[in-house]
Amino acid sequence: MSARTMNIMAERCYIGLGANLIAPVAQLKRAVAALALLPATQLRQVSQFYSSKPMGPQDQPDYVNAVAALDTELSAQQLLAALQQIELQQGRERKAERWGPRTLDLDILLYGQLQLTTAQLTIPHYGMRQREFVLYPLFELAPELTLPDGTPLTMLIKQVPLNGLQPLPLAAHPALCDLAQAES
DSSP, rough: OOOGOOOTTTTEEEEEEEEEEESSSHHHHHHHHHHHHHHHHHEEEOOOOEEEESSSSSSSSEEEEEEHHHHHHHHOHHHHHHHHHHHHHOOOOSSOOOOOOOOOOEEEEETTOEEOOOSSSSOOTTTTTOOOOHHHHHHHHHHHHHTTSOOOHHHHHHSSSOOOOEEEOOSOOOHHHHHHHHHO
8 A cells, every 4th residue: 555545544653763873864864765665654744853962871973863753554563663674774783782873773752642562662662751852853843742641742842951952954854855756
């Protein structure tokens, strides 16, 4: 089924994107293009790209982060598998080290109003409430958003400082019209 003929069963999902190795802006642009090609899925919006300090060890490059909004008929587990495949295609190596440098990190932040905790997946994303590099790009896309537990995104924005988060120049941001051409 093409993204253009999706039925009413599609869920609005928000995906966090991050990279700090091997041309991170290019990594995110390629990831956004790959999101636009997912089956039974339509990419709706992408936030600006932001520069952020690393969350874990500070002896690594700064990150480039963004959030993408998409509508998908894939289940949460199918979406996770598709995101992990994109990560692998872009050179992601899964290591035991948490918050270390990486070529690409794609996280399901929200999947409609789903609340889920399994060994493989937690939705809403377990750390999104404290991460400026998630909250501010998400707020850019959906300022009126309320999380599945009833917490307004505006409340979280007031509680989490920018912590050096800065938007990158617009040239770093992929235009959705460019992505539409990639789909055809």
